[in-house]
Amino acid sequence: MKNQLKIAFYGSSLVSAYWNGAATYYRGIIKELNRLGHQVTFYEPDAYERQQHRDIPDPEWATVVVYENNEESAQQVLAQAATADIVIKASGVGVFDELLEAEVLKRRQPHQLVIFWDVDAPATLERMTNNPEDPFRALVPQYDMILTYGGGQPVIDAYTEFGASRCIPIYNALDPETHYPVPEExxxxxxxxxxxxxxxxxxxxxxxxxxxxxxxxxxxxxxxxxxxxxxxxxxxxxxxxxxxxxxxxxxxxxxxxxxxxxxxxxxxxxxxxxxxxxxxxxxxxxxxxxxxxxxxxxxxxxxxxxxxxxxxxxxxxxxxxxxxxxxxxxxxxxxxxxxxxHTYAHRALEADKLFKAHFELTNSASV
Missing domain, CATH: 3.40.50.2000 (Glycogen Phosphorylase B;)
Incomplete structure (x- = not known):
């Protein structure tokens, strides 16, 4: 089992918090995963004027790929995940979510861990509960695991009822290098x-x-x-x-x-x-x-x-x-x-253990 994993992450935006409350969560987790030795490429669409309202430049701890807001571009960046060890589709990208959720599973390579990371699990679960025809219902059991931004046992139980093989909350936290006391304004x-x-x-x-x-x-x-x-x-x-x-x-x-x-x-x-x-x-x-x-x-x-x-x-x-x-x-x-x-270093260690445990289990099963 190699300690350095290549991660392809499809989310809303890493560089802009504009109409994108999950930005600091992504930043905190991904920065600490990078410190643990993992290489993350974050794929985000040019949508909702987020690129015009960037909060940060492209960071040193992740590669950011911004793709055009059309299906052809989405398919192109999906193809780039073929060499990744882990493929993550986050909820609420905002454009082509159904396409991305289905395609990361269709394109899964034999060696890959494919994860759905739900940053708004209560809303996703409510949507699936209210709509028996929701296409994501059939996809839930196909993901290797569901990670969530929170929700505790109620979210775990609800996702399990929808057939999730594993559901684990990775809670929000603090990045002490970003948020700390400053002079009043x-x-x-x-x-x-x-x-x-x-x-x-x-x-x-x-x-x-x-x-x-x-x-x-x-x-x-x-x-x-x-x-x-x-x-x-x-x-x-x-x-x-x-x-x-x-x-x-x-x-x-x-x-x-x-x-x-x-x-x-x-x-x-x-x-x-x-x-x-x-x-x-x-x-x-x-x-x-x-x-x-x-x-x-x-x-x-x-x-x-x-x-x-x-x-x-x-x-x-x-x-x-x-x-x-x-x-x-x-x-x-x-x-x-x-x-x-409750720092992101704590949370990244939790995610890191989950990733490595999956590959260790996979490797032992294939021996």
Missing amino acids: EKFKCDLAFLGNRLPDREARVEEFFLKAAAQLPEQTFKIGGSGWGDKHMPSNIEYIGHVYTKEHNAFNCTPKAVLNISRDSMAKMGFSPATRVFEAAGAGACIITDYWIGIDFFFEPGKEILVAGSGDEVTEILSKLSAEEASAIGAAAKERVLKS
Whole structure:
């Protein structure tokens, strides 16, 4: 079994977080896999203006191949995976997903490990449950394994029911070289900040946990960042600051007294699905207030390392009592916890063990 594996990874984008919340997850995992000796080529389409909103140049720790947004180009990059040891198709590429999901299996070489890496498992599972004709249902059992961005036992059980041979969560984490405390920036100063794109299955929860709290605390200041909120009616003490580039995330997390995490409906329902931004904010030493979801205490100690609210009224109650000193202590405790237990180096080791165990098992079976 060779220690250096060639990995072909088909995802949304590695170089742009524009309309692409999984970008920092991909970066964290892939950078650490490279440190373990693996060579990753990341294939991403030129779609959704992501290339015009790049956050990083092509990194040293991965080869990035940007292909044109058409089927011919997709087929061309699929052919390039023939020499890879591992072929990974991530969910939510955004264009030609059905094609990519089917073709990585059709083109599988005898020596290859083929993985579906689901960065939005609750949504994928809900889609398959609601549509018996969903073409991905028939493909699930054909993948060597399903890796997920989170979801715990509920996601494992659900994927197993769809015939997955193996389903293993590889949770979000912190890249301490990217997210860390920095000096405060005036433009992000407020009592509570929220960062997240406007998505249909998040908007109602933003109204409950953020807008409602702002309306109940007119003397406090609130800021919301992310794409799509420009025409949303909000209380006058909320300032919309637009898309926040990843290079600004540390200041965005460090500067407010507290930052709010709001899960999407499907993630909250499934549980065990902390958003990437939770770990990013913790790494920057932010005091995090999160909406409730099952499994929070698997990652943080509520009350000491994170504050948990079950409703907008509870966010209001927390904010009305939260001192700057208490917020600072909670942020420091969260930072200590993620550095100890929840970095991408931890997650990459988990993935590395899975990869190597598969090849060792395959090799022993062929002897």
